[in-house]
Amino acid sequence: MATDNQAPIDQPPLRSQSLLYGIVGQETRQVTRQVPADEPPQLPVNAELRSIGKPIRRLDAVQKVTGTAKYTFDVQLPGMLYARQVVCPWPHAKVISIDTSAAESYPGVRAVHVLETLLQTARLRDPEAEARNKYPTVRFAGQTVAAVAAETQRIADQAAKLVKVEYERLPHVSELVAAMDDEAPIVFPGPVEQPSTAGGGGAPEGLPQKGNVRGPNFGMPGMTPTGDIDQGLAEADVVVEAEYRTQVQTHVPMETHGIVADWRDDELTIYASTQHTHSVRDEAAEYFDLPKSKIRVISDFTGGGFGAKYGINNFGLLAIHLSQKAGAPVRMMLDRREEHVSAGNRPNSLQRVRIGAKQDGTLTAIDVISWGTGGIAGGAGIGFCYNALYPCPNMRTEQYDVFTNAGPCAAFRAPGQVQGIFSLEQAMDELADRLQLDPIMLRERIDTKPTDDMLARAHERKIAAERFGWDRRRPPNSDAGPVKRGMGMAQAQWVYVVSPPTTVEVRIADDGSVSVYNSAQDIGTGTRTVLAQVVAEEFGLDAENIGVYIGDTRFPWGPPSGGSRVTASVTAPARNAAYAAARDLAARLAPLFDDADPDDIFFAGGKVGVRGNEGAARPLKEAAKEAKFGEISKLAKRHDDYEGFVLSGETSISRHGLGGVQFAEVAVDVETGVVKVERVVAASDCGRPINPKLVESQVIGGIIQGVSYAIYEDRIMDATSGHQLNANVDQYRMVGSRETPEIEVLLIEQIGAQSSTDARGIAEASNVATSAAIANAFYNATGKRIRTLPMNPANVLAALSA
């Protein structure tokens, strides 16, 4: 049995324990880890479990499909007012004056508020770099200036038009390459900083900035250049060199951003469509000087976010001010145009890539320089895939932010990595072609970092290639007719992230019923269901027997739905708390079984009994009533991973990542330029899958979003006016049902021996490889590379005639 170790203060005592490690059904072995002493024994593999690992339907499925699930959009409170923002029609302007009197006296208007502090923007390092003004400078068309709250939406809309704003227009630039010019209009009159959100993005502090160009940024910490690029290129037998361009993509969640703010007396309640209830509470506390204890944030359901829904945002600031002024709840939901223009986007990129390799595939140099624009926000890098996937002695990834007069970017499902993988995995495909190596063989040789994601990908390449039928892949441009088919593959990599402050409470009521509490919101991944499955396992119950209470800051601290971390963060403490509660319950019920040893008490199917005398098991409810134990409550915190992290904090990052490989088959009509993705096979890993059906659903969603990015989505800016022209769901093309390929997901069970559930993330890892796999299939189909996204007819025909 384990022995306790000496541990520092704040750290739980540890025990040394032998744990199962590896890919189930493939290769497993025992490893020794230091495990917190109060944690339960390691779970067996999923096949031996009752609840965990089972593909059950999500608990709120019926609520969602019948429309009874209450999203923020659906919140209706007595006396609730409706808000409308006043937005600037010019892309760059100084606000001279604002006259709200006509709006304030309009019948039915209850409050008007002018925005004093602008959120969702990079900030001047030295605020004195800009002449002082009462109002924030407008830096993009559609930037919010003020808002009104009224008794009906129509009154609010009418009154918003009555707010008179006098602007002094300033020169603007809304396009990446134009903004890089030394003579370009300046978006910020000095260097700026951009902190990241929990979803990622942002940029390191203190970087140089010249005009609109900020950088270089070498990516995440530890990604500084290594070796000697020139020497590496000189040593190479083959060098592939190309320029790649990706477009701006907007998030387009089903539910737009929005909150309902209800300020009563000295307490503030906020209903928010958010990816982190606590980020809303923390920002509200900061900007309204309220103690966090007086703010409650509720998010029963969030209708998608993909990285853009953190904090209170400008519209939230306004709604809270309006609620305070009017003394009534205020509903502020963005409309579709506001959502496209002001609520976030994935920056575009211009990437110049040079990769050198020896004849056997050994990499000798990787040299990448990238520019991208996130509008008035920073964070337009290309991620860390170049550094994370394939080791190379001579490596440099230089990334620049370019500011433009356009809406701010926000974290978006694998920020940067989606853009980076598009170029990296095409470059690798090109390298394999030049070296006359099968693309899979090249990866076998160069995907060698000693991490769990490397091991996962090695296995995934085998199973996915076989299921996909990779051996049927033909030489490039094999079809004679105008419709050409081809196959391609690409690899994925994303970080494995955990939020150690995550705390979960498990309660057993005096009737023996079990419930679980955490403030994390469910962005749509199925957080309720996985929590219930993990807790149910410890009590021998089914998931639907467990009461799950989430999405409310009154519950113990939960993680952001960002960085693919929720399941990895909440399931381990949920299991630890459930285990402790179950042991406590066993001790209290043991007297009912002739003072049996509590360790022999078991729970199964709603009954409690003693091992060895299963026939005497009795209903838990009945036993609980007799034992009269009151209520049991256990809290457990997410401990660090058993091997620790490379970066610790609220966002702790493991040295292991998430893998995944995707294979795509496409049909390209070379006369019309229409690309159709016909089939995608994805092999994915997420540690131990808690619910394979929900994991599969995440992967399918990632692939669909990846297809949409690869072929259709493209924010179109009009340079002269600075307006987005397709800020609606008609002209902003997205994947539709007929464009959704046949998708097959192969899920592996990988036991990392790092936590009491060994669950890891999946959402972002499932999204990053798709566009590169499609682009590689495009090459196989046509014999031409497409290095510009989206692969719409204009870009496809240009690539084919190049």
Added chain:
Amino acid sequence: MAMNSFEWADATTVEQAAGLLAESTEQRPVIAKAGGIDLLDLMKEGILAPARLVNLKTIHGLDEIDTENGLTLGALVTLDRIDKDPRIRSRYVALSDAAAHAATPQVRNAATIAGNLLQRPRCWYFRHDHFHGEGADEMESRGADQNQHHAILDNDKNAMVHASTPATALVAYDASVELAGRANGSRVVKLSDFFLPPEMQRAHDSGIESGEVMTRVTIPPLNARAKAAYHKQTERESYDWPICDVAVVLTMEGQTVQNASIVMGWVAPTPRRASESERLLIGNRLTDDLARQAAHAAVADATPLSKNGYKVPVLEAVVRRTILAAAVAG
């Protein structure tokens, strides 16, 4: 976006509707509503702010389909009915297919043929209220820089394209529209003469006059040996606006083309006949090579703008494919 308040009037006769519409002024616009699809979009986007809507759906007798002498469609016949009517499908398949590929099933259930023909351009400058308001003057002084969906033919003055895709098929079938006014009775106008190049500042893109109501769309009887095909080329298969659409009506004697009507939509401000292509086909044996020559002729006059050059080869391919499809049509 939200709408202003407006009055609503249910018309019971064409004359009454025409009378109400004739009251329209710049200050108090009165606008006809059939299916309401495009109208609602324009009102929500703040492009149109009618003082009064005249509901035509309450007028009896405007929703009939008559196939006795050619084809007559009442103005209120929905796109869904045009798609599903077996008489239309058996004789005017290009029109059925055009209706079937317009918009979405939900929209086709409500959208009428008259409303479809009178809809405004889908140009993203036209659909953005900024370019009708604060940005209108700036827009006047320049063209559409983001012109990837604009015209590649006849685009020297105005490059917006008319939005209706059933119009492409109707022009190929030599259709006319009947317009009823209050004072001067009704008039019949060839659809090919009816459309005007769309403009930002004009209230409509056709020759319809204030106080007129479109009552019918008519197609003359078709040669019994006519064959037809229609193709709408989109970026997506799910609901999408076209890169171009092409309708071809051929009369064949064996393999020889006796008569040809080829019309192209979304490539010029209004549906455009490919006259030179028709001339090349007529009197000749239809081969792959001849179709290729005819398609090439269809784009010979193309003057693509900065961002819509890709439409030229796409149109050429679609014209060729649609000619060949018409030749083998049932």
